Amino acid sequence: MMGKRGKLLLMAMAALFSGAGAAQAQQTAICYNCPPEWADWAGQVKAIAQDTGIRVPLDNKNSGQAVAQLIAEQKAPVADIVYLGITSAIEAAKKGLLAPYKPANWDQVPANLKDPNGMWTTIHSGTVGFFVNRDALEGKPVPRSWADLLKPEYRGMVGYLDPSSAFAGYAAAIAANQALGGSMDNFGPAIGYFQKLKANAPIVPKQTAYARVLSGEIPILIDFDFNAYRAIYKDRANVQFVIPMEGTVSLPYVIALVKGAPHADNGKKVIDYTLSDKGQAHWAHAFLRPVRANTMPADVAAKFLPATDYARVKPVDLQKLAAQQDAFGQQYLKNVR
Numbered sequence: 001m002m003g004k005r006g007k008l009l010l011m012a013m014a015a016l017f018s019g020a021g022a023a024q025a026q027q028t029a030i031c032y033n034c035p036p037e038w039a040d041w042a043g044q045v046k047a048i049a050q051d052t053g054i055r056v057p058l059d060n061k062n063s064g065q066a067v068a069q070l071i072a073e074q075k076a077p078v079a080d081i082v083y084l085g086i087t088s089a090i091e092a093a094k095k096g097l098l099a100p101y102k103p104a105n106w107d108q109v110p111a112n113l114k115d116p117n118g119m120w121t122t123i124h125s126g127t128v129g130f131f132v133n134r135d136a137l138e139g140k141p142v143p144r145s146w147a148d149l150l151k152p153e154y155r156g157m158v159g160y161l162d163p164s165s166a167f168a169g170y171a172a173a174i175a176a177n178q179a180l181g182g183s184m185d186n187f188g189p190a191i192g193y194f195q196k197l198k199a200n201a202p203i204v205p206k207q208t209a210y211a212r213v214l215s216g217e218i219p220i221l222i223d224f225d226f227n228a229y230r231a232i233y234k235d236r237a238n239v240q241f242v243i244p245m246e247g248t249v250s251l252p253y254v255i256a257l258v259k260g261a262p263h264a265d266n267g268k269k270v271i272d273y274t275l276s277d278k279g280q281a282h283w284a285h286a287f288l289r290p291v292r293a294n295t296m297p298a299d300v301a302a303k304f305l306p307a308t309d310y311a312r313v314k315p316v317d318l319q320k321l322a323a324q325q326d327a328f329g330q331q332y333l334k335n336v337r
Contacts, residue, residue: 028055029270031081031082031083032066033066035060036058039283039288041083047282052269052270066083070082070092070097076260079258079261081257081270083253083255085251086253087322087325088167089119090319092256093115093119093256098119098257098258098259099260100118100119101118101257103118103121103268105276106118109275113125121271121291123254123255124283124284124289124291125291126251127313128250129241130149130222130242130244133219134239136219142240142242145244151200154220158220159203160223161204161205163194163329173187173332185320187328191331191335205218210230214237229241230287243309247312251321277292281297
């Protein structure tokens with residue numbers, strides 16, 4: 001039989017461990033769509049843990065899956081923060097899934113790259129262009145314009161992700177549309193362009209095609225710049241990134257606090273960190289352009305194309321971008337595929 005002192009000791013130990021467990025649980029922030037290989041989230045969450053003591057488990061959902069999970073858990077939220085492509089973030093805000101939070105360095109984020117009420121904030125962006133495997137061009141010149149991709153010499157060599165199902169494909173379509181005189185209210189130029197490109201036997205995968213470019217299966221992919229820079233500087237591939245002469249667009253990736261987040265304070269600290277000098281420099285080293293331009297390290301900036309090339313980026317209305325995504329997908333399916 002255990003004496004009174006023994007029972008008291010056990011109770012004290014239980015309370016101690018319970019308190020430690022609670023403290024440990026508090027030092028967690030659950031993020032949806034923080035995948036280890038995308039934007040080097042693996043390195044970012046490691047730095048967050050070291051510098052703040054907050055553990056952020058990695059998560060392989062994509063933007064669409066993350067929003068679906070937030071809807072399913074709306075009455076009892078599990079996630080604290082969520083990382084999303086811009087169109088998914090706007091959708092999530094409209095569905096009441098996000099909570100307002102204006103993080104540290106909010107004032108340094110351009111007005112068009114954050115929700116005015118703090119529902120989402122851009123942390124970095126990517127620019128659409130041509131991701132070109134020079135070794136797979138069979139001696140042909142590197143294409144420099146949207147018009148070049150229609151030339152017979154590139155028949156069967158050009159790829160783009162399906163705009164009706166992949167955000168990167170929709171981004172490619174918007175880039176072509178804006179560059180060729182269209183607008184978010186007029187998709188005619190993009191539809192016409194993809195109809196012409198269809199005659200040149202393009203390759204149209206539904207999912208990311210990074211490895212297919214490196215292997216040479218897709219010599220020219222309409223894609224984001226950060227994938228090309230990763231291929232050049234991380235995988236040491238003989239590839240090149242081209243911003244087409246007629247113009248292109250840059251599109252943001254954002255972070256947001258989940259409405260009803262169980263560890264909201266920790267979530268806010270993580271959001272703050274992603275916008276800190278150190279957090280922003282980390283995105284830059286993964287070749288995503290940090291939203292706070294003054295945090296771009298000089299050695300990384302030197303690896304991007306010159307500012308004169310990026311000057312060809314055209315503005316896009318993000319609210320219309322989100323609102324028109326489904327409509328464009330339907331037009332594409334009806335008129336191109």
